[in-house]
Amino acid sequence: MTTITSREVHLRSRPHGLPSADNFALVETELPAPAGDQVLIRNRFISVDPYMRGRMRDTRSYTPPFGLDEPLTGGAVGEVISSASEEFDAGDFVLHMLGWREYALAEARGLTKVDPSLAPLQSYLGVLGMPGVTAYVGLLDIGEPQPGETVFVSGAAGAVGAQVCQIAKIKGCRVVGTAGSAAKTRWLEEVAGVDATINYKETSNLRRALKQACPDGIDVYFENVGGAHLEAALQYMNNWGRIVVCGMISQYNATAAPPGPANLVLMIGRRLRMQGFIVSDHPERRDDFVRDVSGWMKEGRLKWEETVFEGIERAPEAFIGLFHGENLGKMLVKV
Numbered sequence: 001m002t003t004i005t006s007r008e009v010h011l012r013s014r015p016h017g018l019p020s021a022d023n024f025a026l027v028e029t030e031l032p033a034p035a036g037d038q039v040l041i042r043n044r045f046i047s048v049d050p051y052m053r054g055r056m057r058d059t060r061s062y063t064p065p066f067g068l069d070e071p072l073t074g075g076a077v078g079e080v081i082s083s084a085s086e087e088f089d090a091g092d093f094v095l096h097m098l099g100w101r102e103y104a105l106a107e108a109r110g111l112t113k114v115d116p117s118l119a120p121l122q123s124y125l126g127v128l129g130m131p132g133v134t135a136y137v138g139l140l141d142i143g144e145p146q147p148g149e150t151v152f153v154s155g156a157a158g159a160v161g162a163q164v165c166q167i168a169k170i171k172g173c174r175v176v177g178t179a180g181s182a183a184k185t186r187w188l189e190e191v192a193g194v195d196a197t198i199n200y201k202e203t204s205n206l207r208r209a210l211k212q213a214c215p216d217g218i219d220v221y222f223e224n225v226g227g228a229h230l231e232a233a234l235q236y237m238n239n240w241g242r243i244v245v246c247g248m249i250s251q252y253n254a255t256a257a258p259p260g261p262a263n264l265v266l267m268i269g270r271r272l273r274m275q276g277f278i279v280s281d282h283p284e285r286r287d288d289f290v291r292d293v294s295g296w297m298k299e300g301r302l303k304w305e306e307t308v309f310e311g312i313e314r315a316p317e318a319f320i321g322l323f324h325g326e327n328l329g330k331m332l333v334k335v
Helices: 121-125 129-142 159-170 182-190 205-211 229-238 283-298 311-320
Strands: 003-011 024-032 038-047 074-083 095-097 102-108 113-114 148-152 174-179 195-197 218-223 237-245 273-276 306-310 332-335
Touching: 003 102, 003 311, 024 102, 024 174, 024 311, 038 095, 038 121, 074 102, 074 121, 095 121, 102 273, 121 332, 129 218, 129 237, 129 306, 159 174, 159 218, 159 283, 174 182, 174 205, 174 229, 182 195, 195 205, 205 229, 218 229, 229 237, 306 311, 311 332
Parallel strands: 148 174, 148 218, 174 195, 218 237, 237 273, 306 332
Antiparallel strands: 003 024, 038 074, 038 102, 038 332, 074 095, 095 113
16 A cells, blocks of 8 residues: 545634634545554544534643644544554554544554444443543542432533433432433433433523422532533532533633623632543543443443434534534544
8 A cells, every 4th residue: 555545624714603614624635654653544433522612712721722724633433454563453443533534644652442342433432432531530539429419410411411410320419410402301311310400492590490400409510511500500509519610612612701600609608619620631540430431331320322423524514513412422423
């Protein structure tokens, strides 16, 4: 093999507000045969994640911004089709961060071998991947839920939220979640075992609905949405409650700074703890995560859902769909 033609998605321009198809470009490129310690990977699934919106801004953050007219990067799983590395052979399946392209020429040091016989290949991007670790570390290490406590999860039907809900149930908690459709709240109640749900798009008063769903108050709030959700949760937090700040998707496309919670002062008298986190800061938890979550999956105690778009050309569509709530569970693109 000399070269191979691959299609990849580039960031054409930086979005202002909600991203549109015009911000992306589908580009063909030629990849050479692997050399040195490289491998050539045929991607099977690529991950589409809300955090990527922040990388589309040319601002300083915990991870560098995407470059213009360069392929977007992100989680992916694929099959090694050619290797110049002693660590990997053709036919191996690997997890890597060179997503949003059909083929990836990668250095072996950036790859993790995965076994599709143990779990579906795409699960290494979701329930057994970064969203899963995020749910596990955020809830258990920062939220520290105790049996009998009430855990409130916003964005509860997303890849992270759905897993948080179920881990909280496994730990003996009462769980309340919000989602944006009847189909999502039904899945949360009937499949994930959530005790009470709120369709935030249909309720006229989120605070009142949350008060009814949490008659004994909230001990742990797992924050995925921000805005009105945070303000409502603050109102009903119990003394010594913990707020785990994973994301605030309602603000990712804001073109002006939104107002802060008007009731933040409640943190003082109720002695609340509010902590943000980045999952990559916790590599030491990986083995515990894999052991526990794979065990819960085998026991049937942890369910998961995926929303899959077909074709690399649909990656921008899938990404934009995140901000319209089109996904139940993990959003993926099958390449």
